[in-house]
Amino acid sequence: MIHNIxxxxxxxPVKHISLALKYxxxxxxxxxxxxxxxxxxSPVTLLVRPSSDSVRDSFILSATMRSDxxxxxxxxxxxxxxxxxxxxxSGSSPGPPYLLHSDSRQTHTGAASVSLRPYKGVKLSSFYSYSVSDSQDYISSFSDRHKAKLLLxxxxxxxxxxxxxxLGQYETGENTASTVAPAPVASYLLPRKHHSGSGNAGVWFSPAERLTITTSYSYLVTDTDQSVLFSSLISDANPLVVTNYSSSAHIYGIDAVYAISEPVDISASFQQSFSRSRFNVPFRSFSLAGVAGPFDTSDITQLTSLYYVESAVSGRAxxxxxxxxxxxxxYNYRRFDSGNSDYDGSVHTAMLMFKAKW
Known part of the structure; x- marks a missing residue:
């Protein structure tokens, strides 16, 4: 059951300034x-973990000024x-369903934005925000985050x-993980740093009446440094491994829209992306409690490295x-090329739709 208020x-207070409060x-x-x-x-009757209930309150206070x-x-x-x-x-063994706890979290965010029209036909928008959180419930949660946007x-x-x-974003966080063997249970802090960015550019023009052509380019990048506990059975004194995940992509596209007549439009587009990703794990050897033989992180980086090209052609009437x-x-056609037959291939999609409204 969900209740909303x-x-x-x-x-x-004055002509050019407005204040707002939302709850x-x-x-x-x-x-x-x-x-x-x-x-x-055995036994036939099993205990079920009680469902989780949540309560969330949000307050937003804003001030807007229009100088002109x-x-x-x-x-x-x-x-x-x-x-x-x-x-x-998180990170503990399943255990009985009654070994549960409650928690609370506060997230505070301050933001500022500016929208300008300095010249005829030109619009500039910028945005920046800073957020802090006092609890990281998931490995990907943040303790503080910076976010910036710029649009021209x-x-x-x-x-x-x-x-x-x-669009740029930088955040840090910290989570915990525990080993369950050998006893006693040991807990470790897992610090995390993550930053991502994307740049986009596009140009559109109308060379003829009722015809519009658009070209675009995007560059995406992400990089994450994360301490990882690969197994809860590691018996080494220092079981953590500092890893890095990185990915990037170049995306090119062009599309055209033409209005043949008042009731008929056709469009076509082509897009190609070049992407690469890698999970970089340094070599480490571990001993696992109760398990014979050493275990190590060799070949993880090589197995997770991926470079592929995705091409897509589509048309619509x-x-x-x-x-x-x-x-x-x-109609859509997509092709994947990575040099690995397990991932490579192509997909054709066709869809015919009829619509009615009254």
Missing amino acids: AGDLSFT RHQEIERDSPATVNYPFA SNAIYRLEYSAELEKRNNLRD TYTNCGKWGATASY DWRISSTFGCSFD
Whole structure:
């Protein structure tokens, strides 16, 4: 069962400044049976872990200033408070279903954004936010995060235009993991650093009436440093391994849209991406409690390295038969090339749709 409560309050003290306060409350209640019967187990009746309930409260306070029609400035602060119960410790052994705990988390975020129109046809938008969290529930959660966005667009009398954007993010976090053997249980902190970025650029133009052509390029990159506990049975004094995961991609695309007549449009596009990824793990040898023989991390980096090229061609036709009925046809062709027959191949997709509205 889900319960939601929302409230908004806005105030404009002067002509160019407005203030707003938003509140959101959500409760999620889950029910599960106390036991289940499983005929192949002994005993037949098994305990079931109680379902987790959660309560979330969000507060957003913002201030917006419009100095003129060409400039908008905005400041925002948000706080999110979350409580959950019937949780199992991450990284611990399953154990009895009654070994549970409750937790709470607070996330605070401050953000600033600016939107400008310095010249005719030019629009510039920028955004920055900083967030902190006092609890990392998952390995990919953050303790603090920086995020920045920048967007620039230009339009020349509807004949051609260009866009450029950048998105960057940097975050750090820390999680815990435990070994279950040999006893006693030992807990370790797993620090994590992650940054990602993407740059995009595109140009569109209309060489003829009812024809628009768009070209685009994108570059994506991500890099993560993470300490990893490969097994909960490691008996070495220092069981952690500092790993790095990195990936990048170059994406090129071109598409064209042509209106044959008022009710009929056709479009075609081509896109190609060149991607690579790698999970870099230094060589380490481990001893596992109760297991004979040494174990090591050799070949993980080589096995997880991947470079592939993905090519895609698509076409679409739309026919608006009347104000009530219409139909469209889609065709897509995708091909994957990585040098590995387990991943390589091609896919053809065709779809015919009929639409009606009244």
